[in-house]
Amino acid sequence: TTSLKWQGRFFPLPNYGPPGLTVANFRGTYPQQVQEDSFDIRVDHYFSPANKIYVKYGYKRLDNQMIDAGVPPEYGGTRVNVREGWVGTISDTWTISPQLINELKIGFARGFNPREGSIGGQELIDFLGIQGLPPVPPEVHNIPSVSITDFHTVFQVAKAQPAENT
Numbered sequence: 001t002t003s004l005k006w007q008g009r010f011f012p013l014p015n016y017g018p019p020g021l022t023v024a025n026f027r028g029t030y031p032q033q034v035q036e037d038s039f040d041i042r043v044d045h046y047f048s049p050a051n052k053i054y055v056k057y058g059y060k061r062l063d064n065q066m067i068d069a070g071v072p073p074e075y076g077g078t079r080v081n082v083r084e085g086w087v088g089t090i091s092d093t094w095t096i097s098p099q100l101i102n103e104l105k106i107g108f109a110r111g112f113n114p115r116e117g118s119i120g121g122q123e124l125i126d127f128l129g130i131q132g133l134p135p136v137p138p139e140v141h142n143i144p145s146v147s148i149t150d151f152h153t154v155f156q157v158a159k160a161q162p163a164e165n166t
Contacts, residue, residue, distance in 0.1 A: 005128050010075050010143075028072055033065040050095040058087045068117050069143060076143070077118035085111045116141040 014025035038060040045053050062083040069076035089107040096102055121136040124143060 002128050035063045037061045053092045056089040060085045081115045083113045117143055
């Protein structure tokens with residue numbers, strides 16, 4: 001069934017705890033990549049003892065390959081997240097008199113933070129055998145959201161209690 005395929009695709013088999021444990025039964029550590037590149041440039045100009053200006057520009061790029069969905073990467077893939085940011089400032093200080101200073105500051109900041117998973121949406125829909133959905137473009141790489149209804153709790157069934165009574 002689709003639910004068993006989903007479970008087999010995204011939930012690893014237990015590797016911790018006593019047999020039959022239904023919660024907290026998987027443990028593992030996996031490497032993750034975080035790379036940061038950045039630079040800042042500042043240019044100061046001295047017009048006179050009473051007038052100074054500076055211009056500053058900065059750029060930062062974070063390239064992260066992180067575990068997605070809280071499961072091992074071979075199950076849920078990795079989150080591809082390349083975040084970029086730019087900042088700029090212009091500051092002019094003009095000392096008109098000892099009692100009067102004129103200061104002008106102009107700045108901007110811009111961030112770009114696209115994210116996606118490494119698993120193709122259509123690839124996953126095809127694997128699960130879900131039908132009746134419109135085709136997903138090849139550039140969409142995310143796990144679909146799933147709702148489970150009429151599900152209330154997880155509990156361990158006692159061996160003496162027949163399954164039909166749960």
